[in-house]
Amino acid sequence: MQKKLYMTAGYNTVSLGTGRKEFNPKKERPGLEHYISEAGKGVVKQIGDADKIDETVIGNFMAARFNKQAHLGGFAGLVDDKLEYKPSLSVEGACASGGLSLVSAMRSVLAGTAEVAISIGVEVQNTVKAIYGADILAGAGWFQNRKTGHAYFFPGQFSDRAGVYYEKYGFDYARAGMRQWFVNAIENARLDPDAQEHHNATPDLAGLYDKMKPNGKAFVDHLNVLDCSKVSDGASGILVSSELGLQKLGIDKSQAVEIAGWAQVTRNITKDPVDPVELTTIKKAAEKALNMAGITIDQVATVETHDCFSIAGVLSVEALGLAGKGQGAEYVAAGNTARNGAMPMNTTGGLIGWGHPTGATGVHQAVTIWQQLTGNAGQAQINIPANRPYGMTINMGGDDVTVVAIVFKRG
């Protein structure tokens, strides 16, 4: 890289939706404006003065349909008057929109048009019932496939992948891994007060999971609802800064993370995945980002991966090279991805446990890694060994179509 890039001053709102005690689908809830504003102000508060921010990038997927609101760049001024009359734009790449907003901010800093840029990811999805939300989220796929797709389009896509995985490697074998993925997600979410599943007090999570057999008549053939991330409202914000920017902000490097490597890779949306039991785009993006950082996955202390579905969690373990093909389920079932395992993943719950406000997720992942590497993760803090000072995020849009992979290093 031409110059060093850092991230700092991350902030998450609560991920609001079913599971949170304060969530009531019948009552009016905070809107898009609230979330953008809260996340942005949460960042600005840590640096004292928004004047030091040169550019705003908002990552969002489908506010145009969920909230009938486009043109989100125009909301920068709502965060702080000092962001008005500066560059501000929104970017979209389905559920990778948050990751794209980070990448967009990084490019501005690399290009030298900004020293400090704020990236805010946001999505407010509880405005419609899940059955209509499924229509909106299906926009992450190729619309020409919508007619033949499932009512719950994306669960349908990943159910198909799970079905092939069951066939190839065995149903019980696969479910054991997916079950452990779910259990880890909830247990980690309980440690983060902002997580959607923070209040989840179910004593026997594995037992609950086993009770809920996939039922194609009511939902999709190969997944139950516990295999899926929920419908969430939320936003996250973080600063992308140059070294000079950090000095201007007066933030010590110990309170920042350095971007060691990154990749943004996209596959052809009009084609079916080459291999239903491989997340090929994630695999390519992860390799590229690790190469750029000049490290191997063993040097990474923790990964935030895009588990919109438990099967995506298992497959991403394989795509990252942590387990061989078909061995991801076993790797997860053995506890390797748990917070005390060989490779702690999604330490604040990930998409299944923390929540999945689609356009915010990529930014939320970066905030979590920033928290972990700087010792700001509170109750959810894990140990970062000195010989593995790296963290990594994998943010996926659509069915492995747009992927943003970032490798972070302790500052």
Add this chain to the structure above:
Amino acid sequence: MTYDERLQQVAVLGAAGKMGSGILLLTAVEMADISLKPENKGKTFVLNAIDLSDEGLAGLMDYLRVQVIKIAEKKTVWLRQMYADRAHLIENYEIIDQYVNDVLRLVRPTTAMETAYRASLVFEAVTENKDLKVKILKQIDENNPNNAWYFTNTSSVPIHLIEAEAGLNGRVLGFHFYNPPAVQKLVELIVTPDSNPDMKQFALDYAKALRKIVVASNDIAGFIGNGHFMRDALYGINQALELAKNRPFYEAVYLINKVSQDFLVRPMGIFQLIDYVGIDVVQFIMKVMNPHMKDENLHSSLLDQLMEHGVKGGQQSSGAQKNGFLKYEKGSITAVYDINKQHYIAVEEFASSCDQELGALPSGHKPWKAAVRISDKDSHFGPYFEAMKQADNLGAKLAVKYGQNSDAIGRKLVSDGVANQDEDVNTVMLTGFFHAYGPINKYFA
């Protein structure tokens, strides 16, 4: 005529009423689902929604739209398959809209009863009045060339009387939904010795398609549901009058209502249930049933007196509870009617002394909402009622007697030949009245 053909021309009488609107909704949805089957493409399905009230019919159409949307949202997975050949229906909302349209286009809201003359199947849900039912069904059948089948929703009138007086010769049966029909799982099915076997089979198939639990009741006034409820209500009223000999009437009503709800772990107390059904309706059903009862008098002067005072209970069209024995504010009981002074006395004035007199709930008590979800009921209610029998307080004593009486009513329904077996009585009370345990049990022996 096949099942599908029978459902091509249907009429619902009293379609805008509380029961009629639910029957109409379920039937419209069933007809629409049949019409979507490939073999029925191009066939016409008509559901005549007949009612005296134009305003009621307008409200009915609003109700239908809202309910059908909810139903469609729950079965979109299936609907996508049904509309797979409709290329322009792509997103869920488009499919749901189309389905709502396909259900509503079957329905013909009308005040003209003549539209039932062409029906093959007629659901009757008019006022609980035998003479009115007979008059309407007779008129329709005399003008209907289709040998139509008639499903009456009566909760109390013996079917053979309607059959004979309307001249329906084996073409009528009792198909008694519980309120609200769209939610309640129970249907009481009553046939007569002359009932057409094909009609009975159709009724079972139709109930199955609606995912209803069918309990066969014999053709004795009140059937199983009201057979139990009316006697249980009368017992509660008489118990309250007994208590009222030594204390104010309103306190007695409060005590018995509390015993029947909390101590007996029922969804509502007996006086709240009477209010919910309507004091007028309860009075009327007793009046319908009483002439058919030997050795007992199903009548309450207290209900007559309340009616004279204009205290009727029942629901507002919005679904809110009207005042009856009890006064309701936002669904909560706030006062009790004083029959002597003819006004309501606030509960807070006397509740704590009454509660003290009743004493504590027996140990192991779980409120109805939690108890109804327990899978092994015996292991909970066995010890609970055992503790109740040991407890030395007024509440427990009244509750044990109440439970014993409820049990006796249930057993009498079987020995009188209304129900074929104990289990049928219990199924009706569990599914139609949402009791947490069947009235026929060993708990109060």
